[in-house]
Amino acid sequence: MAFIIQWVTEIVIFLLLAMVIDFLLPSGQMQKYARLAISLILVLIFLNPLFRLFNTDVNQLIQTQAQTFSTEIVKEEALKKSVETKKSEIQATQDAYILEQMVVQMKSHAEERLAQDFTAEIMDITFLFKDEVKDLEHLETVQVSLKEAETVESIEHIDIDLDKPAEEKDEQTNEAIVTYLAELWQLDQDRITIQWEGANE
Known part of the structure; x- marks a missing residue:
């Protein structure tokens, strides 16, 4: 019991x-x-x-x-x-692919005008983001690597202004390129930095 x-x-x-x-x-x-x-x-x-x-x-x-x-x-x-x-791996792969496509499109839109007006060619575009979040809201800087475009056209007229130093002319060219790219890509000018290939060598 x-x-x-x-x-x-x-x-x-x-x-x-x-x-x-x-x-x-x-x-x-x-x-x-x-x-x-x-x-x-x-x-x-x-x-x-x-x-x-x-x-x-x-x-x-x-x-x-x-x-x-x-x-x-x-x-x-x-x-x-x-x-x-x-x-996470799939998202990272998709983000990388989207960025690659953006670089290709941004290059193709800018290359003709850069070659004609500035005798420049885009070598590479690098995006820097805040907090590792890869979207336009967190885009901090667009680094553009440029090089002198190779031209074979005949030179018709050359203006040499001895009053302006070469560095000042380069600075004006850089500012003009940044302004053009900012308008084309619809970005703030302070988000775009340019670096000429071989400039620091």
């Missing part, structure tokens, strides 16, 4: 604990695993008298079930992390 009272008491206590655990767990996959584990443990408690007859260790069975449950949770968390990593 004492065994039956203990058995019923265990069932009642476990059911109360199961209700509390089910109430506290968030909805989703975790709740499904928890309910499955609780159901299996409840079945084991109901079968406790039979296990006693066959000398089966119920605690060992419960412990094995708990370990299985923990393993499933770890696997689910690892899967979530793997999916997030793959998402």
